[in-house]
Amino acid sequence: MQSVARAPIDALRPRRLRRRNPLRFANRLPGGRLFDVFEDRPLGGRVRAVRRLVTVLLWTLLCMPVQALLLALPGDARARFPMLFHRVLCWLLGVKLQVIGTPCADRPVLFVANHSSWLDIPVLGAVLPAAFVAKAEVGTWPLIRTVARLGRTVFVSRNRGTTGKEAEAMRGRMAGGGSLVLFPEGTSNDGTRVLPFRSAFFAVADGARQVQPVSVVYDRLGGLPACRRDRPLFAWYGDMEMGSHVWRLARRSGARVTVVLHEPFPPGLLPNRKVLAAEAERIVALGAERLRQNRPVAPMAPRPGARLPVSG
Template sequence: MEPRPLGGRVRAIRRISFALIWTMLAIPIQALMLLLPGHAKVAFARIYNRVLCRLIGIRVQVVGEQARGGSVLFLSNHTSWLDILVLGGTLEACFVAKAEVGQWPLVRTIARMGRTVFVSRKRGTTGRESDEIRARLAGGDSLILFPEGTSNDGTRTLPFRSAFLGAAAGARLVQPVSIVYDRLGGLPACRRDRPLFAWYGDMDIGSHFWRIARRSGARATVLLHEAVDPALYADRKDLTQRVEAVVAAGASQLRQNRVPVPLSL
């Protein structure tokens, strides 16, 4: 399964070059969209991510139906920065990201063009940031949140933090999402393959992007579970536990290469 040295390098250079060219073309287009009223800015952000997935060689399979109508809070497990591209190309929604992302060169520009909500996760700012998320949801925006609070090696789902769901009451619906990178070289990915896609710890994005771009036949599967009204649950801890169980079970289906089936809370 190791890439051919020369073929892998040529593939990576081609993919990274096309990805950079597409990004440079997309930034001024999205900047214009942000000045215009309506849904165009959300639709183009989705197109940008979808095309970028194709350019870097990741095919995306979607199982289940996205909740429509706006003001939806999507809650997903988190493995890698690749999740941003995959989910951003699948769902018509903006991301909630840690404040550090807003300081990374180029990435911060792309994130701001996508109308990302940045959160610092400091005690003193939690209330203000929750208010911003509620305001975006009340305004009709749908948001994507990673309640684990960090990425991991892709072999498990970390516990969800109920504090991150403090703004869930402002959502019309909450939809659990499971995402797993389940194909590599056109074959089912096994446990040893998952760290290739995972981005965590002190990994740098440049070398990780290079490793991904060298490989062929990669696929991500997004499993969209049944959406629910958060008002039906006693409190955010109850909702957090139930969403975590569904997301983890869905991710387990995908890691075991079983036929994925959307689950209900």
Template sequence: MDAVARASAPIDALRPRRLRRRKPLRFRNGLPGGRLFDVFADRPLGGRLRAARRLTLLALWTLLCLPIQAVLILLPGSAKIGFARLYHAVLSRLIGLRVQVIGAPCRDGPVLFVSNHSSWLDIPVLGGVLPAAFVAKSEVGTWPVIRTIAHLGRTVFVSRSRGTTAREAQAMRDRMAAGGSLILFPEGTSNDGTRELPFRTSFFAIAEGARRIQPVSVVYDRLGGLPACRRDRPHFAWYGDMDIASHFWRLARRSGARVTVVLHEPFPPGRLPNRKALASETQRIVREGAERLRQNRPVVPIAPPAAPGAAGP
């Protein structure tokens, strides 16, 4: 009878008895310590604890520094500038960013630092590297907490409305006439971090008040210790309808993040004939440096444009 059954179902005759299991095989984790030490598994709890720790330290550091800067800003001297750089540098580390700087900031002030702009992260990054105040849109002055930090950082707010443009431009010229340097984002807004938007020539109306212009390229080029690709840009770039809270939380959960700041060679604004040429040449330098960083290629500060009638810079 058994032979007849096997003949009626030939495939059963070829199937070994040991594979006819009622329950599937289950393998235990071979790594010691179970799931907690499984390096190949997701660890959402670890990321949340890291983000919560960073947020707590950031809040404590800010609460400690605000009254100190409030006093320093009332006193003469450059202590308020140095302390603002210290605050932003530590802030970048607390967020989880390692800042790599190529080149050196120009000391022949006042300097107009011109940079690409992809995120609110540019503020603590550049604030910790450059001895200068930011030029920001007026909306920033209405955001809770951030507006207080911006005011203590001596930020110059611009509304870009026709009725106030002349007055705001004069305020920036007065700041530079007093010896203060400024950080300008001539794109006018942030973007997805994969390219640079056209530099607006209107932002260079104050260029004649600076002794030097220094182009700056900023690229967030590492995440998890590996080169950042297009897929990783939303962890750094802040654009569209993103809100700061969720954007910060998503980045703070990650480790191994790095940003590279390239400080190109400065040049006098009078070297170029007009604002249009100044915006075009500055954007070329910033773009070339940023593209090299995105391609994970070595980069050095780019030389300034040649003076009219000269053979070289």
């Protein structure tokens, strides 16, 4: 019998494959070209969105008569029950809450936060025992206006003739021990920055014992860090339609928002409302910037000797 010399590498190869069609692995990522991973994320399921929106509507209709009854009764339940309502609302929408810091308990408190979406309302409502200050247009929206009034929202308009009455209404609410949530930017934005705080909104700060800045950033989507392309999913601004915006958000999963409650301080710590607005803006913007960059953030305190920034 004649022996045949074989290369050493041939001894490691099987003589016969068990599969007629061997497995072949492509040298590229699935889904098309290599850089397809940088395209828009998939929308998600319509069934998930329908389920979420239906349960949100049912939960809202269930809680409305409960809150109406609590408003007629004495006690602090009228301010605590909306927190439960908003917390469940966030859970039904698939938004996970992460809170850094503690809400100030020395009421009344004026909470000032950045504003990028209608979603800020249930998020902050789940964290803060306070009523919101909203523009007068919200009081004309179907169903939402009823929910807002049951939450004791203070409506303000842009009419100069009613500014004094609205300021007195806010001072009266705080004089009764109620805290308020204010968005000093005056409008929502795309979520990539914090707009300048308007000092006129701080005219009622003297009616509060404490002012607490709050940074709000939607920093996770699908369990991964949210980037600039993901901001429009959360942010609601310009001429966006609310219905389609809610629908797109309800289809996604793995969303998270981080709320940073900075150190509270008495409004008299700073010399005037312009310095107060500038310092609150600096704290809120710095906290939001660190969250957008996925950097660790801790509650920040104001600078006692703060002054207005010098314009160049």
